[in-house]
Amino acid sequence: MFASNFGRATALALALASVSFATAARADIKDYEFQLVEPQLKTGEAIVALRVVHKPTGKPVPDAVIFSKRLDMAPDNMAGMTAPLEPLPATEPGVYRFRTDLTMAGRWQLSVAAKLQGEDGTLQSRLIVKALP
Template identity: 55%
Template sequence: MTFIPTLRALVAALPLVVAALPAVADIKNYEFQLTQHEFKQGNGVVITVKLIDKRSGKPVPDAVIFAKRIDMEPEGMATMASPVQLLPASETGAYSFKTDLVMEGGWRLSLGAKVQGETGTLENKLILKALP
């Protein structure tokens, strides 16, 4: 075989090789979702989110949540924040947080996490509402 025909054969086979490779996961394939969007205003409110693999819709366990913040940015008061405490997991792929929703209105829960086996950082901002 000469160089040109060999090169042509390799180029022709390339789509078959690429198609046979396993799909590569991406941190963008994951997201946190609130299990409910409205909460009663007050102290000791428990907010639960699920970490979902968007490709399969299945919950993802064992993420390492390293950043968490809740504030009233949806109401234009980003400096109005409350402490957030991560609670022990109650079910696979569920992550619960205890906080004080001291005012009624819109609140933003910001989360940063590492997903096991993935590179990159997952960052989500979730909007919820505190009702009187």
């Protein structure tokens, strides 16, 4: 009887240890960030590219699911001036590209939100793209 209970207790302890180890191995959503590939673009048709990076390692994060995006001129007090963002196929892991039309020179704010594979929470950011004439 003692051996049977000891075996169950050992199995339970191992199971709990593996669960807590798996939880501890996860990163915090604050360990990730969006970065613009090019912070300055020419007005007109343009490709806005950003990468998702794991800050402690500097490595790109592939397979993020970007579910919210907006490009507007809020930094220049014209939040109503928006531009379309059309997703484009990835050309390298961790880089997410969008076709747009920057109709006016100035500062454009890219608001973006994504879910990362295996992580809880939502990665959100507001990045400034400068459109040059």
